[in-house]
């Protein structure tokens with residue numbers, strides 16, 4: 001564990017702070033993604049109840065706590081508030097704490113917090129409108145390349161960039177081939193760009209592991225949701241989940257696998 005050199009009190013304190021940050025960011029980014037999916041402006045006023053339009057007061061905006069205290073209902077009209085709010089807040093809290101435990105207080109942690117926050121946003125938009133906005137691909141890509149240039153030099157940054165582009169090109173060719181064989185689109189353009197962007201973050205072996213995980217997660221979720229054959233299914237959230245798992249455990253799984261030979 002990356003925090004083990006710290007005394008237990010400080011490690012615990014950091015974890016609580018990170019969980020709170022995750023809850024607050026989960027709430028804010030869920031709201032932001034919701035507005036982007038519906039093409040509302042980023043700053044289109046205070047949050048409102050989706051049923052009655054009543055503007056939410058400060059007491060109704062505390063992540064998780066407000067939802068629990070109000071028993072999942074609007075204080076004004078009593079309409080049910082979607083479980084997606086507390087679920088997305090909790091999800092980002094778990095993701096943030098897991099990254100802290102994996103990477104400790106490092107620049108890598110900052111980079112992966114940005115990556116996972118953007119993956120979270122694009123998953124919500126993709127679930128709602130089957131679209132992956134470019135800004136959530138560009139932000140982590142620029143952070144990754146900037147940090148790579150600063151820490152490892154321009155040669156490594158070039159290699160990283162070529163790897164992302166090459167992996168994107170390979171996936172694009174495979175998808176075009178698959179489309180021809182199936183006679184219908186198999187994967188959205190946004191998913192291909194997302195996989196290429198993640199090629200900047202992972203070495204080849206870890207990236208392949210991530211793609212396999214994404215397929216398994218995607219099929220599992222499609223089966224669990226009872227998605228019918230032939231109906232377009234948002235693949236972005238499965239790729240996002242697989243990328244998070246690969247950040248946490250990819251290195252160990254790849255080393256274990258290579259040790260088998």
Ligand SMILES: [Zn+2]
Pocket residue numbers: 049050051052053054074075076077078079
């Ligand atoms: Zn209401």
